[in-house]
Amino acid sequence: MSVESTPEPEITELGAKGPRRGAGGRRRRTRSGRRKALLVTAWTAAGVIVLGGTGAGYVYFKLNGNIRSVDINSALGSDRPTKADNGSQNILVLGSDTRSGANRKLGGGTDDGSARSDTAMVVHVYQGHQRASVVSIPRDALIDRPACTDANGTAHPAASGVMFNSAYTTGGAACAVRTVESMSGIRMDHYLEVDFAGFQKLVDDLGGVKVTTTKDIDDPQSHLDLKAGTHDLTGEQALGLVRTRHGVGDGSDLGRIQLQQAFVKALIDQVKHVGVFTSPKKLYDLADTATKAVTTDSDLGSVNSLVDFADGLKGISSAHMHMVTMPVRYDPADPNRVLPEQSKARQVWTALKNDRAIPASATRGTATGEARGVVTP
Incomplete structure (x- = not known):
């Protein structure tokens, strides 16, 4: 396939050497499964989302050019926790609350270019890559932020008693990773970031995501109004769901995290049943949207790297994903903030x-946000 001969890409199953077919010209379904181009790991305000596809010519270079990456390893240097050698992986997934461009309308506020990590999840993939644990970190948690250097080489001093999401606001991806590694003592092998606009479009490209709400949710601030029952959420509704904090529970970030965790599982299940491989156009549209939506560490900054990464995680279903929130307690000095329960977090x-x-x-006996069970996949 070349740009000259194929101005509009025709996609079958994309492989490193072109379309793969079995004997008699029939598509080999087992190989198709191995080459899954879509992986949902979590969005943040929704969970984990990566979609890539391998191919040649126009398709490969188009998708490859969509991906933004950050050289976190160079920014952080060698003063980091030791990398695990048992085959497990740790991935920091952030939802970017950027107040600029297409996100201005979705996120509210002014077009000032500021950004926050609206959602943060540490995804631990166990040895064998058949199951995972996901730890959500409340953005309102008051933590000690270490000194860090961002990807542009600018140094930022340490700070005590600041909100967790200030790490990203201060120094971007590199400072967010530094802060999580300092808190946990665990090295982050990869970094994935998804923005508001990309998340909304991805859900629409998937044809929506089915969830069931056990209570009415009405939050004008996130533009969400859902009656109790089963819904096929549009992208706009899905974004409202994973961002709402006033429509459920006690109005805290903890309640929103519980909705996000339930939605991530529903999103994973939707991807498995949507049948994107029966529609070349749908596969391309999803790949185009998702590669535009993510920012990765430089080790994942290509289509081939993303596909290899996704291939290693394809065996993890929502049923084998254990989701918790970092143990916290309400701050007695400020009900809108939480403090880490250090012994339980350890x-x-x-x-x-x-x-x-x-x-x-x-996690027993820690603050919960009182929204558990409001949304089920």
């Missing part, structure tokens, strides 16, 4: 560092 991070399941005792 149980979480120690379990992941040793590639073990998170014990139930680590």
Whole structure:
């Protein structure tokens, strides 16, 4: 395939050497499964989302050119936790609350170019890559932010008692990774960031996502009005769901996190059943949207790297994904902030560092936000 001969790409199943077919010209479905081009790991304000596809000519270079990457390894240097050698992986996934461009309308506020990590999840993929644990970090958690250098080489001093999402606002992806590694003692192998506009369009390209709400949700601030029952959410509704904090629970970020976790599972299930491989156009549209929506670390900054990464995670279903929130308690000085429960948080991070399941005792009795079960996949 070349640009001259194929101005509009015709896509079958994309492989490193072109379309793959079995004997008799029939598509080999088992290979198609191995080359899954779509992986949902979590969006943040929604969860984990990566979609890539391999190919040649126009398609490859078009998708490859969509991907933005950050050289986090160079920015952080060698003063980092030791990389695990047991086959497990840790990925920091952020939802970018950028107040500029297409996100201005979705995020509200002014077009000032400012940004926050609206949602943060640490995804731990266990050895064997058949199951994962996801730890959501409340953006309102008050933490000690370490000194860090951003990807542009600008140094930022340490700060105490600041909101977690200030790390991203201060120094972008590199400072966010530095802060998570300082909190957890675990090295982040990869970084993925998804923005508002890309998330909304991806859900629409998928044809919506089905969820069930057990209570009415009405939040004018996130433009969401859902009656109790089953809904096929549009992209706009999905974005409202993963951003609402006033329509459910106690109005805290913790309640929103519970909705996000439920939605991520629904999104994963939707991807498995949407049948994108029966429609070349749908596959291309999804790949185009998702590669425009993500920012990655430089190790994942190409279509081939994303596909290899996704191929290693294809065995993890929503049923094998354990989701928790970093143990916290409400700040007695400010009901809109939370404080890490240090001893319980250490149980979480120690379990992941040793590639073990998170014990139930680590999250028992901690602040929850009171929104559990409001949304089910």
